[in-house]
Amino acid sequence: xxxxxxxxxxxxxxxxxxxxxxxxxxxxxxxxxxxxxxxxxxxxxxxxxxxxxxxxxxxxxxxxxxxxxxxxxxxxxxxxxxxxxxxxxxxxxxxxxxxxxxxxxxxxxxxxxxxxxxxxxxxxxxxxxxxxxxxxxxxxxxxxxxxxxxxxxxxxxxxxxxxxxxxxxxxxxxxxxxxxxxxxxxxxxxxxxxxxxxxxxxxxxxxxxxxxxxxxxxxxxxxxxxxxxxxxxxxxxxxxxxxxxxxxxxxxxxxxxxxxxxx
Amino acid sequence: xxxxxxxxxxxxxxxxxxxxxxxxxxxxxxxxxxxxxxxxxxxxxxxxxxxxxxxxxxxxxxxxxxxxxxxxxxxxxxxxxxxxxxxxxxxxxxxxxxxxxxxxxxxxxxxxxxxxxxxxxxxxxxxxxxxxxxxxxxxxxxxxxxxxxxxxxxxxxxxxxxxxxxxxxxxxxxxxxxxxxxxxxxxxxxxxxxxxxxxxxxxxxxxxxxxxxxxxxxxxxxxxxxxxxxxxxxxxxxxxxxxxxxxxxxxxxxxxxxxxxxxxxxxxxxxxxxxxxxxxxxxxxxxxxxxxxxxxxxxxxxxxxxxxxxxxxxxxxxxxxxxxxxxxxxxxxxxxxxxxxxxxxxxxxxxxxxxx
Numbered sequence: 001x002x003x004x005x006x007x008x009x010x011x012x013x014x015x016x017x018x019x020x021x022x023x024x025x026x027x028x029x030x031x032x033x034x035x036x037x038x039x040x041x042x043x044x045x046x047x048x049x050x051x052x053x054x055x056x057x058x059x060x061x062x063x064x065x066x067x068x069x070x071x072x073x074x075x076x077x078x079x080x081x082x083x084x085x086x087x088x089x090x091x092x093x094x095x096x097x098x099x100x101x102x103x104x105x106x107x108x109x110x111x112x113x114x115x116x117x118x119x120x121x122x123x124x125x126x127x128x129x130x131x132x133x134x135x136x137x138x139x140x141x142x143x144x145x146x147x148x149x150x151x152x153x154x155x156x157x158x159x160x161x162x163x164x165x166x167x168x169x170x171x172x173x174x175x176x177x178x179x180x181x182x183x184x185x186x187x188x189x190x191x192x193x194x195x196x197x198x199x200x201x202x203x204x205x206x207x208x209x210x211x212x213x214x215x216x217x218x219x220x221x222x223x224x225x226x227x228x229x230x231x232x233x234x235x236x237x238x239x240x241x242x243x244x245x246x247x248x249x250x251x252x253x254x255x256x257x258x259x260x261x262x263x
Numbered sequence: 264x265x266x267x268x269x270x271x272x273x274x275x276x277x278x279x280x281x282x283x284x285x286x287x288x289x290x291x292x293x294x295x296x297x298x299x300x301x302x303x304x305x306x307x308x309x310x311x312x313x314x315x316x317x318x319x320x321x322x323x324x325x326x327x328x329x330x331x332x333x334x335x336x337x338x339x340x341x342x343x344x345x346x347x348x349x350x351x352x353x354x355x356x357x358x359x360x361x362x363x364x365x366x367x368x369x370x371x372x373x374x375x376x377x378x379x380x381x382x383x384x385x386x387x388x389x390x391x392x393x394x395x396x397x398x399x400x401x402x403x404x405x406x407x408x409x410x411x412x413x414x415x416x417x418x419x420x421x422x423x424x425x426x427x428x429x430x431x432x433x434x435x436x437x438x439x440x441x442x443x444x445x446x447x448x449x450x451x452x453x454x455x456x457x458x459x460x461x462x463x464x465x466x467x468x469x470x471x472x473x474x475x476x477x478x479x480x481x482x483x484x485x486x487x488x489x490x491x492x493x494x495x496x497x498x499x500x501x502x503x504x505x506x507x508x509x510x511x512x513x514x515x516x517x518x519x520x521x522x523x524x525x526x527x528x529x530x531x532x533x534x535x536x537x538x539x540x541x542x543x544x545x546x547x548x549x550x551x552x553x554x555x556x557x558x559x560x561x562x563x564x565x566x567x568x569x570x571x572x573x574x575x576x577x578x579x580x581x582x583x584x585x586x587x588x589x590x591x592x593x594x595x596x597x598x599x600x601x602x603x604x605x606x607x608x609x610x611x612x613x614x615x616x617x618x619x
Contacts, residue, residue: 157433158547160559162566167417171435172530229527232550 002052003108006070009045010104012038016097024164035093036081042100043077050074057115060127062134065255066113071131072251073103075138083142083182091168095145125199133193133212137251139186140219140244143179147240150175154234176233179240180226187219207257211250218243264300265319266394266593268353269326269345270312273367276344283341284311284330290390297325301392303385303399305360307377309367314357316394323347351590357398358582361406363415370415370571375406397592405585412581413574418567422450422560423457425567426534430458430502433532433553438462443500445469445493446507447479450536454504455483467500469493471507497522503533505541512543519546527551536560 016038050070053061061067080096107113153169156162169175194216197204222239225231231239271281285306293302293313301316313326323345331341348356356365361378363370382399385391391399410416419425427437434440442463444451447470455466466485469492470476476487488496497503497519507513514533523531533554535542540556547554 153432157429157553160555160563162418162563164414164417164570166432169432171431172433174435176528226528232527233530234550 002049002056005045005049005052006104006108009042009049010101010108012042012045013097013101013104016042016093017101020094020097035097039077039080039093039097039100042097043074043081046070046074046077060131062127062130064112064114065252066107066110068134068251068255069103069107069112071134072137072141073100073107075135076100076103076141077138078135079138079142079182079185083178083185091149091165091170092142092145095149096142099141099145123200123202125196125201129193129196129200131193132189132196136186136188136190136193137247139182139189140240140247143182143186143240144244146175146179146182147237150179150233150237151241154237172233176236179233179237183219183223183226183240187216187223190216190219205257208254211253211257215247215250218246264316264394265321266314266316266350266353266398267321268312268314268348268356269323270305270310271344271346272310272312272365274365275346276341280341280344281309281311284327288313288330289388290385291388293326293329294390296329297321301385301395302390303381303395305378305381307374309374310360310365312360314353314395314398316392351586354398354589355582355586357402358405358585359579361402362409362578362582363406364409364575364578364582368420369568369575370417371420372410372416375403378406379403394593398589401585401589405582408585409578409581413577415571415574415578417570417574418563420564420568420571422536422557422564423454425560425563426454426504426536426555427457427461429553429555429563430532431461433530434501436462438464440501441465441467441499442485442502442504443467443469443488443493443496444479444485445503445505445513445541446537447472447475448506448508451504451506452479452482454534454536455479455485458502459483463502467496469496494518494522497531498525501529501532503531503542504536505533506536507541509537509541510539512539513541514546515543516545516549519552520549523549523551534560 016035019034019038050061050067053067057063057067062071076096077100080092149169150172153166153172153175156166157172170178194212197209197212222231222236222243225239226236271284273281285308288304290302290304293299293304293315297315297317298319299315299317299321303314305312305314311330313330315321315326324342327342327345357378359365361375363372363374366374378399382391382395385395419428430437430440437458440458440463442455442458442465444455444466447468455463459466464484466480466483467488468476468480468483468485469488469490470479471490473487473489476490479485480487494514497514503514505513527550530551530553533542533546533552535554535556538557542554542556544554544556546552
């Protein structure tokens with residue numbers, strides 16, 4: 001039953017992608033409202049899935065790689081819904097939907113939904129630590145999406161080759177401001193998640209600690225570089241993409257060790 | 264009821280001819296002199312058109328005489344410049360005009376505002392009745408529909424407006440942008456004025472002749488900067504408009520690179536409209552610098568115009584569907600579905616072409 005909810009949610013995100021593609025082909029571009037509604041609907045089904053799964057496993061549904069990926073996808077959609085309209089970044093929905101759809105399609109198609117045979121007792125600190133860290137991933141993902149948008153717009157301005165999308169993407173300075181704010185949100189939430197890890201009350205695997213710290217240091221350096229003017233905005237945008245790719249890889253490492261570590 | 268349009272535009276008449284008919288007639292005068300039941304005058308720099316509804320046939324000549332009477336122009340010589348559209352053709356023509364399809368620059372939106380003003384003037388004068396009211400309200404809706412459903416208004420089509428559009432795509436809100444104008448020529452003044460119209464307030468002008476710099480600075484509420492000190496401004500400004508008559512580039516990559524290190528997080532938009540160029544082309548390779556010269560701005564303007572022209576067919580389709588809907592509405596007696604208006608008598612005289 002819960003997987004059906006996830007399938008419907010994925011269809012919502014795929015619909016947003018299809019709508020964007022059709023508008024692109026027709027050279028008519030007004031995807032903001034439609035994409036926003038599609039993402040909101042997808043988010044509702046995601047939330048329903050996570051809630052059912054949570055009741056099923058008796059804790060926050062991040063017990064295996066499948067659930068972790070869905071939780072990250074949910075966080076991305078959550079940040080888009082909370083932040084997208086307030087920053088008024090047109091086309092952010094058009095860029096967000098493919099990321100969420102890809103994450104969910106991978107989770108649905110790959111054989112990674114392996115349930116634990118033994119029910120793990122709930123640990124509120126551990127759940128807070130893990131969920132807060134994954135919500136931070138949502139902010140990092142959205143910073144990555146804004147980074148892609150920045151690089152697309154920057155390249156067009158630099159090469160003087162203005163395509164249809166140029167007129168619909170937000171200005172460079174607005175995108176950079178959004179990237180900076182998202183990095184701060186992500187970093188603050190991740191720090192909160194990391195610090196709460198010290199209160200879990202049980203030893204965590206060292207690989208998990210190293211991977212989590214690496215993500216924290218990576219984003220800390222990007223923010224430090226941005227404020228100390230080590231990097232130009234274009235570099236910061238590129239680092240957001242590299243950073244999120246690295247963070248996703250490390251997340252896989254963290255989840256894998258957590259799964260093998262769980263009794 | 265005969266619904267028709269008589270007029271001349273940049274398609275059919277030269278400026279001199281248009282001048283001799285423009286602005287001499289008021290809507291109520293047309294109504295009185297020609298016997299129209301309803302009349303509306305749309306007079307812009309590119310067209311003089313009368314939209315009218317009349318029970319009896321009103322000839323093109325009668326309308327032309329109304330428009331020209333005060334001037335006593337040689338009507339016979341200029342009569343051929345007039346066109347006339349009736350019934351569905353008249354509806355189609357107005358929808359095309361309001362949507363910017365009939366404009367000199369395809370897709371320009373100024374005409375919609377002018378049409379709204381003309382309608383308002385006729386309404387206030389009591390010259391626009393239910394036919395013209397419905398016709399123009401529908402025309403405004405069609406224009407909006409065309410604008411949102413196609414890319415007919417996309418992109419700027421003049422060098423100045425392209426520069427302003429680009430500035431907005433880099434900085435967003437231009438109110439906090441600092442602009443330095445290098446060279447107080449006519450083109451730079453036009454570009455500066457376009458930027459001012461979008462909210463720029465911090466303007467600095469530098470020119471070899473301090474008097475001209477002062478003159479332009481006071482004209483645009485800016486301040487003059489001595490020519491020998493303009494490079495020092497590059498660390499502060501966001502937009503540089505260069506248009507001097509210098510034979511050699513005034514700004515090279517080597518000169519700009521050290522300044523940029525101090526402003527790494529702020530983009531610099533350089534509009535080089537000088538020929539020969541004031542800024543070395545390799546400056547564009549620097550991170551955060553967006554250099555546009557006359558050719559690149561012109562090319563973007565042409566690209567936008569080409570895109571607009573490519574959208575004409577889609578716009579015509581939208582207009583065609585609205586024309587048939589409107590004609591149906593007229594045939595039903597101007598009644599919206601489900602509404603019983605007081606127009607029952609109008610149904611008897613549905614739209615027809617004039618019997619000349």
